[in-house]
Amino acid sequence: MAFLDNSGDIILDAVLTDTGRLRLAKGDGSFNITKFALGDDEINYELYDKNNASGSAYYDIEILQTPVLEAFTNNTSLLKSKLLSISRTNLLYLPEIRNNATEGIAPNTTNNIVSVAVDEATVTSLEVNSVLRAGIINGFELDQNNADTRRLLFDQGIVSNALGDTGKVALDADLVETQYIIEIDNRLGYLANPDGNPATASFVDDDNIASYFLSLTTNSEYFSDSTLTSSDVLAGPAGYRLRLLVGASTNLNSSTYLFTQLGSTSTIGSTNLFHIDTTIRVTGATTGFRVDIPIRFLKQQ
């Protein structure tokens, strides 16, 4: 993945992604481009110097000199940050999506990462006084995760209270996120609603990344009943809270194969464990903001 030559005219380097080629090869009409998005993955807006003494022409001089990398073909690694269309130009604040690790599940204090126990033996071995340690999701029996402190929570809203406090001032309706795309490695786990019922993946790509599309209108059980009136990670106007669980795949539940192939070993208390680290990606389908949550799947050795 080299840099593109930027010494002359602006050129476009276009490639089909692996998913694009897969769909083209299927020949079933699923290769159908219907929309586009623009991205700015390489841009670091911290380089925008709006106080540059030389004038406005110099505000973005460093950004415009940013070298751009060649296109590559992994569909999930590209367009991590998209440009956003909002017809108004007078916005000074935009809502973000924040993982709420205070009211929701927080990283386990031993390994400092939210973990998922993949089978019954692992759950039992990680219990203290018959209660699963904090920071660990029971990935074997999801309905046992019956408190928000066992669930992943994502709050959408403005972090600062410059526009007013959460619950006092409403987030502009056109900035409220009502659709999410959740991506998870399908070999390792699956998505479930807060009650533990598995969701149906919209698509599993050639790299085994499953995409779940959740919408307020059709998947309301994942969303808070109304926009938030308080949040430990937001101070300003807020949208909805997304609540979800992660279950362990049958592969992880029944075999150590993937653990030996992709994972490593660790210890919690006196329990020796296999583990695999992965990431769950939560992207707002409307606003494009995204947050990646590291997750560790645990299996007793």
Place this chain on the structure above:
Amino acid sequence: MATTFKTITANDVTNTRTLLHEAIPLTGTIASGTYNDDNIKEFSHGMFQSVYDYPFLSSSANHIFDVTHGYSSESALSGASSVQNSKKINIYNQMASVLVGHDATGSIQRFDQDGNIAAGGAKLNEAFFLNFSRLLSKDEIKKDSFRMSFLTGGTPAARTDALTIGDFGASTSYLVNSPAGEYGILYTSSATPNANSGVGLLYYQAGVAVLTGSIFDGDMGPGVTSGSYNALATGSNINVVADSIRNRLVDIDFNNTVELNSTIYFCRANHNEFNYSANPTYLSSSQIRVKNTTSDNPVSYITTVGLYSSDNELLAVAKLSEPLKKDPNTELTIRVRLDY
């Protein structure tokens, strides 16, 4: 409503077809001499030789063309005493079957000198076949671009009489009565093209040159101490005959053609679109970094264009060579071309 996607309408898509041509120059020494024939692959069946651009045992070698020879069972050269007689007939019949086809009775038709098969006329009963790799000929050889030079006279050690053969005038006079696509007649540069002066045929899409043996009037060797093409064709096996024509090759030049079908997507960003970003660095405590006040224009920088399916899967991606500034004062149309 905030959005990150924009629908591509029928007015934003167009299809084009472009013919690209590459010049392919092959020097004769690549076929005989440069690599001491380490780039010439022979097979145990002995029915053709493959020429590579580098010693073929190397993984970086590319196959560039094959050479073989055959004659019709109706040729005067055909006979039980001829070396590899049946294989030479089989080669001729195989090539004729594919390139000329069959008559109404199912019999394989022979190569016709002027291409007018229905009218009968002179046939090319003895022929060399140069089968060019698809790596070189691509979709087809460009008409009226094929030139091939041989030294047809003298002896193998002292070759003389350079002769250039080409599909002169073929861009307007090619033939279409072959089951293998279009073909032209190969003429010698010294001959004014006419019905009786053809010395071979060139099949453009198949990438095969068929060359009559009669153009070689000297001692072709090796393997034959003296004598004509006829002596070589009957007295030597196909590999030796292929050695001989390689030895007399001076150069081959042609242009290939690639038919490029493209879909062009016009990605239009209007003045009020794509002015904000979901980049993690775009906000600081939710405040937009590129603005001091609400009245400042939002600014974003485009580096990537993603083309998506209706279920939000990224199917194609295009990268700009440098960031492109987007603000409410600008409108952009980015033209993304996908070639097939």
